Amino acid sequence: NAGVTQTPKFQVLKTGQSMTLQCAQDMNHEYMSWYRQDPGMGLRLIHYSVGAGITDQGEVPNGYNVSRSTTEDFPLRLLSAAPSQTSVYFCASSYSGQGVTLHFGNGTRLTVT
Amino acid sequence: GQSLEQPSEVTAVEGAIVQINCTYQTSGFYGLSWYQQHDGGAPTFLSYNALDGLEETGRFSSFLSRSDSYGYLLLQELQMKDSASYFCAVRDTRGGGNKLTFGTGTQLKVEL
Numbered sequence: 001n002a003g004v005t006q007t008p009k010f011q012v013l014k015t016g017q018s019m020t021l022q023c024a025q026d027m028n029h030e031y032m033s034w035y036r037q038d039p040g041m042g043l044r045l046i047h048y049s050v051g052a053g054i055t056d057q058g059e060v061p062n063g064y065n066v067s068r069s070t071t072e073d074f075p076l077r078l079l080s081a082a083p084s085q086t087s088v089y090f091c092a093s094s095y096s097g098q099g100v101t102l103h104f105g106n107g108t109r110l111t112v113t
Numbered sequence: 114g115q116s117l118e119q120p121s122e123v124t125a126v127e128g129a130i131v132q133i134n135c136t137y138q139t140s141g142f143y144g145l146s147w148y149q150q151h152d153g154g155a156p157t158f159l160s161y162n163a164l165d166g167l168e169e170t171g172r173f174s175s176f177l178s179r180s181d182s183y184g185y186l187l188l189q190e191l192q193m194k195d196s197a198s199y200f201c202a203v204r205d206t207r208g209g210g211n212k213l214t215f216g217t218g219t220q221l222k223v224e225l
Binding site: 031033035040041042043044045048050058059090092094096100101102103104105106107 | 121143144146148154155156157158161163200202204211212213214215216217218
């Protein structure tokens with residue numbers, strides 16, 4: 001099984017550009033989430049979804065949009081990239097009601113210049 | 114809201130035992146998880162405590178005291194490969210109980 005797949009692995013954007021970070025999982029997990037990781041700040045929750053068609057905001061949602069049209073996919077959209085969004089982004093999934101074990105993708109390293 | 118505190122760095126020698134503490138404040142609590150992350154890698158699940166007491170998984174153990182809002186991860190017979198960052202995370206009652214809020218991480222350095 002592939003688990004949680006994130007693309008791209010690396011991305012450089014200019015300020016103001018938009019892009020979509022892709023996340024797909026093949027474990028039939030209901031719950032999916034996006035975290036960003038910055039040095040010294042741990043993992044901070046951006047958005048999450050408890051099932052297709054349902055999304056909600058986490059701690060740091062500003063500047064990001066998500067949608068969940070299928071169980072497998074949970075893309076993260078940066079609307080107008082800013083240097084403050086330079087970070088490593090992780091997508092994670094789990095079964096609902098068993099959210100204790102998050103399965104993480106390998107991350108997308110984003111630099112905004 | 115949620116907040117977690119853990120030491121930023123711990124150093125220990127190979128073969129030793131090390132304990133990484135985590136204190137938390139949360140408005141609704143299901144349990145405490147621990148994740149390991151090697152440099153450049155993704156976090157991976159280590160353990161979960163929903164009830165008070167000690168959970169053992171091989172060389173790693175995790176402890177929870179709900180009344181003290183405190184837990185720890187115990188690593189025994191340290192190996193060089195245990196050098197990594199360790200994150201505690203609280204599972205709270207929001208978001209259907211699936212939301213995890215992570216601490217800022219403890220970097221463990223294992224020396225010869």
